[in-house]
Amino acid sequence: MKPTLQTVADRVGVSRSTVSNAYSRPDQLSPELRERILDAARELGYSGPNPTARSLRSGRAGAIGVLFTTALSIAFTDPYAVQFLRGLAEVAEDNRTGLLLVPLRDDDEGALEAVRNAAVDGFVVYCVPGWYKAMEAAWARGIPVVNSDHFGSLFVGIDEIASTRAAGEHLMRLGHRRVAIVADYISPDRRTGEVSVPSVEDLGSYVSRERLTGYRDAFAAAGLEWSEVITISAAGNSREHGAAAAAYALDRAPRPTAVVATTDLLALGVLDALAARDLRPGRDVSVIGFDDIPDAAQAHMTTVRQPALDRGRIAGRLLLDPPDDPADRRVVLPTELVVRASTGPASTGSV
Amino acid sequence: MKPTLQTVADRVGVSRSTVSNAYSRPDQLSPELRERILDAARELGYSGPNPTARSLRSGRAGAIGVLFTTALSIAFTDPYAVQFLRGLAEVAEDNRTGLLLVPLRDDDEGALEAVRNAAVDGFVVYCVPGWYKAMEAAWARGIPVVNSDHFGSLFVGIDEIASTRAAGEHLMRLGHRRVAIVADYISPDRRTGEVSVPSVEDLGSYVSRERLTGYRDAFAAAGLEWSEVITISAAGNSREHGAAAAAYALDRAPRPTAVVATTDLLALGVLDALAARDLRPGRDVSVIGFDDIPDAAQAHMTTVRQPALDRGRIAGRLLLDPPDDPADRRVVLPTELVVRASTGPASTGSV
DNA sequence: TTGAAAGCGTTACCAC
DNA sequence: GTGGTAACGCTTTCAA
Numbered sequence: 224m225k226p227t228l229q230t231v232a233d234r235v236g237v238s239r240s241t242v243s244n245a246y247s248r249p250d251q252l253s254p255e256l257r258e259r260i261l262d263a264a265r266e267l268g269y270s271g272p273n274p275t276a277r278s279l280r281s282g283r284a285g286a287i288g289v290l291f292t293t294a295l296s297i298a299f300t301d302p303y304a305v306q307f308l309r310g311l312a313e314v315a316e317d318n319r320t321g322l323l324l325v326p327l328r329d330d331d332e333g334a335l336e337a338v339r340n341a342a343v344d345g346f347v348v349y350c351v352p353g354w355y356k357a358m359e360a361a362w363a364r365g366i367p368v369v370n371s372d373h374f375g376s377l378f379v380g381i382d383e384i385a386s387t388r389a390a391g392e393h394l395m396r397l398g399h400r401r402v403a404i405v406a407d408y409i410s411p412d413r414r415t416g417e418v419s420v421p422s423v424e425d426l427g428s429y430v431s432r433e434r435l436t437g438y439r440d441a442f443a444a445a446g447l448e449w450s451e452v453i454t455i456s457a458a459g460n461s462r463e464h465g466a467a468a469a470a471y472a473l474d475r476a477p478r479p480t481a482v483v484a485t486t487d488l489l490a491l492g493v494l495d496a497l498a499a500r501d502l503r504p505g506r507d508v509s510v511i512g513f514d515d516i517p518d519a520a521q522a523h524m525t526t527v528r529q530p531a532l533d534r535g536r537i538a539g540r541l542l543l544d545p546p547d548d549p550a551d552r553r554v555v556l557p558t559e560l561v562v563r564a565s566t567g568p569a570s571t572g573s574v
Numbered sequence: 575m576k577p578t579l580q581t582v583a584d585r586v587g588v589s590r591s592t593v594s595n596a597y598s599r600p601d602q603l604s605p606e607l608r609e610r611i612l613d614a615a616r617e618l619g620y621s622g623p624n625p626t627a628r629s630l631r632s633g634r635a636g637a638i639g640v641l642f643t644t645a646l647s648i649a650f651t652d653p654y655a656v657q658f659l660r661g662l663a664e665v666a667e668d669n670r671t672g673l674l675l676v677p678l679r680d681d682d683e684g685a686l687e688a689v690r691n692a693a694v695d696g697f698v699v700y701c702v703p704g705w706y707k708a709m710e711a712a713w714a715r716g717i718p719v720v721n722s723d724h725f726g727s728l729f730v731g732i733d734e735i736a737s738t739r740a741a742g743e744h745l746m747r748l749g750h751r752r753v754a755i756v757a758d759y760i761s762p763d764r765r766t767g768e769v770s771v772p773s774v775e776d777l778g779s780y781v782s783r784e785r786l787t788g789y790r791d792a793f794a795a796a797g798l799e800w801s802e803v804i805t806i807s808a809a810g811n812s813r814e815h816g817a818a819a820a821a822y823a824l825d826r827a828p829r830p831t832a833v834v835a836t837t838d839l840l841a842l843g844v845l846d847a848l849a850a851r852d853l854r855p856g857r858d859v860s861v862i863g864f865d866d867i868p869d870a871a872q873a874h875m876t877t878v879r880q881p882a883l884d885r886g887r888i889a890g891r892l893l894l895d896p897p898d899d900p901a902d903r904r905v906v907l908p909t910e911l912v913v914r915a916s917t918g919p920a921s922t923g924s925v
Numbered sequence: 926t927t928g929a930a931a932g933c934g935t936t937a938c939c940a941c
Numbered sequence: 942g943t944g945g946t947a948a949c950g951c952t953t954t955c956a957a
Binding site: 225268270271272273274275276277278279284285286298299300305308309312315316319320321322323324325326333336337339340341342343360363364365 | 619622625626627628629630637651656663666667670671673674675691693711714715
């Protein structure tokens with residue numbers, strides 16, 4: 224039988240309230256009595272108030288729920304996600320709050336259950352394409368939800384369209400006209416391969432949709448028709464999937480002079496694919512990523528930098544202390560096109 | 575006012591129990607009634623039983639607490655930790671259990687508070703040198719604690735000493751006699767620099783202590799005195815710290831013919847330091863790491879492979895379903911010395 | 926400074 | 942198939 228407040232109270236010969244005070248409001252009783260209580264507790268193996276009971280009573284769970292795109296076991300492999308989490312964790316720590324990684328399993332029902340059952344004070348939704356039900360379940364909880372990918376009441380994100388438009392303009396300025404785009408979650412069956420995206424607006428994944436839109440607009444402004452652009456679906460956001468997807472662009476004639484990707488991880492895969500074919504990035508084929516993860520710099524890759532750490536931090540602050548002014552509840556962070564060696568003028572002579 | 579079970583019960587005209595059953599034991603009532611209840615709930619904005627109250631009643635928190643070495647914001651940067659977490663997350667998902675990252679702040683009191691206040695069913699202690707108090711607090715909770723670095727009742731780990739002994743023997747076989755070791759957490763002040771470690775046994779960090787012991791034993795067996803070995807402290811487990819520490823070995827005469835490190839991250843830093851000095855790994859200076867993280871293979875680095883993913887998985891299983899037989903409560907996983915190009919014969923002629 | 930009493934929102938048991 | 946009743950372990954007035 225586990226000791227409870229009452230056990231300790233009985234032992235010392237005081238009431239529950241006094242023992243409770245000994246832990247939660249030390250100033251409410253004499254130091255000696257407190258010491259006696261704490262001693263008794265130690266002796267009885269009582270390690271302090273039961274967190275769950277305390278939560279129930281106080282109405283505070285002491286944790287932030289984190290909702291991920293995919294299996295939580297994947298989350299840690301994406302450097303961008305890791306940065307985001309670090310920022311979030313930092314703020315959580317400062318507020319004596321834990322981070323609860325919610326297990327969103329593959330089946331819909333399981334995911335809903337998990338969201339409804341999470342003992343948390345709010346949710347940070349990191350990136351949940353296709354999990355609208357889970358998101359709705361989070362909303363239904365009636366606790367704050369910070370969304371970084373869709374527009375909700377609490378939002379922290381970037382101007383996705385403007386960001387990729389800038390990248391697209393850079394490409395157009397360099398004279399590229401044969402372009403391929405690699406994106407994840409753009410084919411319904413989640414396979415890797417070329418896919419036709421007649422209307423970007425209909426894409427299910429927020430991130431891919433917005434980023435493709437930016438490119439499309441930049442291309443259009445330069446007179447490049449969207450229908451001429453090769454769109455390739457990657458089965459997931461990883462370097463390997465990026466390389467596999469790139470093959471569909473690189474192994475065709477005429478070969479595109481530029482291959483852009485919606486994330487750095489995918490773009491690094493594109494670089495891998497170039498290397499495997501002895502093609503020189505920025506000379507034979509230009510490559511652009513998105514995120515500016517550490518490996519991007521090492522690979523001398525042109526990309527769009529977004530402040531992942533800040534996004535996490537702000538998400539945490541928004542959640543822990545939601546501003547009253549609606550205007551303050553939506554934060555749009557700046558991005559920056561970082562030009563490195565992976566982009567260069569379109570080599571007109573190449574086949 | 576948030577709706578509760580009672581609110582819904584009143585609305586439908588049934589008792590609380592029936593509403594509770596509608597959610598938790600659907601087979602206990604007629605489908606029609608259940609539908610009516612669920613509809614009413616939706617209408618009222620009731621999103622299901624309060625997780626905290628449910629936890630209190632059922633005695634199950636639905637989460638595993640994860641205790642990290644350092645600020646949880648650091649945890650994600652160590653590839654080994656990430657692998658471990660992935661394994662753990664996998665098992666947690668399968669058991670509909672969340673992962674609560676507990677904010678161990680820098681001050682002792684804050685850490686204790688956090689551990690005592692975490693609403694979890696058990697703890698996985700990943701690597702907490704210097705946080706003995708936090709560990710004791712976890713133990714005191716009276717819930718299962720899986721330890722991977724110290725010997726507790728539930729344990730999953732490797733034979734640290736035998737692992738590095740094998741690495742040390744490899745080095746001795748290659749004829750190295752001027753050797754430096756880079757390790758983190760071996761100087762009391764956590765600074766980077768050469769440090770004297772007269773008795774390995776007294777080191778505070780479990781991992782560093784065990785791994786140095788293995789090396790020491792291997793060296794001793796080959797007739798190399800421990801006092802002749804250069805021990806260098808790294809201020810933390812990162813590539814940068816590894817490079818900084820390596821400088822203390824490489825910039826002296828005579829230069830060691832081998833520099834080993836207690837983790838791959840540190841060892842990769844050593845390789846960086848070699849590169850900066852135009853020294854060839856495996857030719858001019860041999861390097862050995864520990865863990866076999868993905869980058870190690872890419873760097874052609876000799877290292878000790880340990881099954882990080884499995885460690886995480888087993889930690890989860892041990893926690894969620896502690897075996898009765900004490901023998902099964904301690905799992906020692908195999909390791910393997912992976913010899914790559916970063917080690918070679920001691921170049922007798924080098925200075 | 927201390928204690929009694931009233932919940933917090935749920936679930937489990939046992940009658941009906 | 943359904944509904945009381947009694948916990949689960951704690952915190953918080955409020956009165957003494």
